[in-house]
Amino acid sequence: MIFFWTISIVQAQVTENPFVIEFSGTKISLQQPFTVSIKVTGFEQVPLISFPDNIKNFQKRESSRSSLTNQVGGKTIITYTISQNYYPIKTGVFNIGPLEILVNKQIMRSEETSVTVVQNTDTDSEEEVEKTAEISAELERESSQGVFLAVSVDKRRVYVQQGFNLRLSLLVSENNVAELDFYEVEKQLEKVLKLLKPANCWEENFGIQEIPAIPIVIKGKRFTEYRIYQASFFPLNNQSITIPSVSWIMKMITISMDGQEQAVLKTYASKPLNIDVLSLPVHPLRNQVIVGDFRLEEKISTTQLKTGNSYRYEFKIVGEGNIQSVREPTFTDMALFDVYPPDIENNIVRQRNSIAGAKTFRYQVIPKQSGNFMMDNLVFWVYFNPKKQTYDTLRSTLSLSIVGETVQNTQLVTSDAESVYTGIEQWDSLKPVVDYQTIIRNIANILIVIMLIVMIFMFRK
DSSP, X not given: OHXXXXXXXXXXXXXXXXXXXXXXXXXXXXXXXXXXXXEEXXXXXXXXXXXXXXXXXXXXXXXXXXXXXXXXXXXXXXXXXXXXXXXXXXXXXXXXOOOEEEETTEEEEOOOEEEEEEOOOHHHHHHHHHHHHHHXXXXXXXXXXXXXXXXXXXXXXXXXXXXXXXXXXXXXETTXXXXXXXXXXXXXXXXXXXXXSOTTXXXXXXXXXXXXXXXXXXXXXXXXXXXXXXXXXXXXXXXXEEEOOOEEEEEEEXXXXXXXXXXXXXXXXXXXXXXXXEOOOSOTTTTTOOBEEEEEEEEESOSEXXXXXXXXXXXXEEEEEXXXXXXXXXXXXXXXXXXXXXXXXXXXXXXXXXXXXXXXXXXXXXXXXXXXXXXXXXXXXXXXXXXXXXXXXXXXXXXXXXESOOOSOOOOOOSSOOXXXXXXXXXXXTSOOOOHHHHHHHHHHHHHHHHHHHHHHHHHO
């Protein structure tokens, strides 16, 4: 019985699938992507994922990655979402799937879906023009070449803790006639990143696993951008950052006079660039605040509270910046509430040229005094806004009405379980305690060992 029960458990674990495939953008315009995403739960690291290169009537382009971290009761659960964008080539209704996606060298098949593609809207055209203008401003000096390697950043001046996005790309003009193949990508990338990564910065890697081919326009010329590496960096001090020139080797395929193909290694080099890092203005919290653009979303289980009861309060910081480093908000009046350590949820989205997302703090609070209170001076979070070039504060906007008698000592009791300290004053520490659970477990272990020995003896007979 033990043998077959163990086999069934192992088989159940093997068949359980930790991956989920999702589709988004099933009704889009020509400038919008159809997105295939894989959600992964229970892995410490992002698995290797290879999306299909070809989907009929769609072109594979950039990918993105996000991570959702939940800390509940001391346990951390991470869910990764890896997304691949496919842009339509023409309008129409297209049936897609089942798609074959390679996950850690195993093939996963998605369900079929239908995608409707319509003509572009004015908003889509404006967004595409803005994106092209941004690329042109950064790379227009190099656009006279047919093929060139570029290290580009979205900002040349940042504050301490303000992120800038860095990309390493090979750009190939549509007029380039030579055939190029990538050569020893992993080996080259390892050497290049030692030069590219600034030592005094926090890195948020976009985790490019496949080099996408992204069509762009630079000064009216059409190029294909092969994005090799992308990350956002957050300076930890005010030292200026120098990105040196780096080299990248490509395999060029040429045709000899006798019609034979020949492979020649050709080296491309990027231009060096500098980034100025500015100190934050003088402030008591200058060395603690996060830099970015944020807003507050909050909620509480009810605004009509009673002293001594436990309530759920959620303080959610949403925006663009180093979400991972966001600290807890400040509670100023602990005489009004007992506030217990929060469950924390981190949702970091790496897409386009930015790091964005949300960090949520979920508290259990117990009011101790009755009255009507505005929470704006009781709960707040300070950050530096680089657009306004000033410190800003996210303050609670809740108005609470609390009734009941004033209490001094509170005890956190949820609907799920009582506190471990319930009735502690009635315990007799002199009375010997019998650990029945340990005794039963030891007896069970002995019985299992005996049964295994008997089973082995029977098989030998």
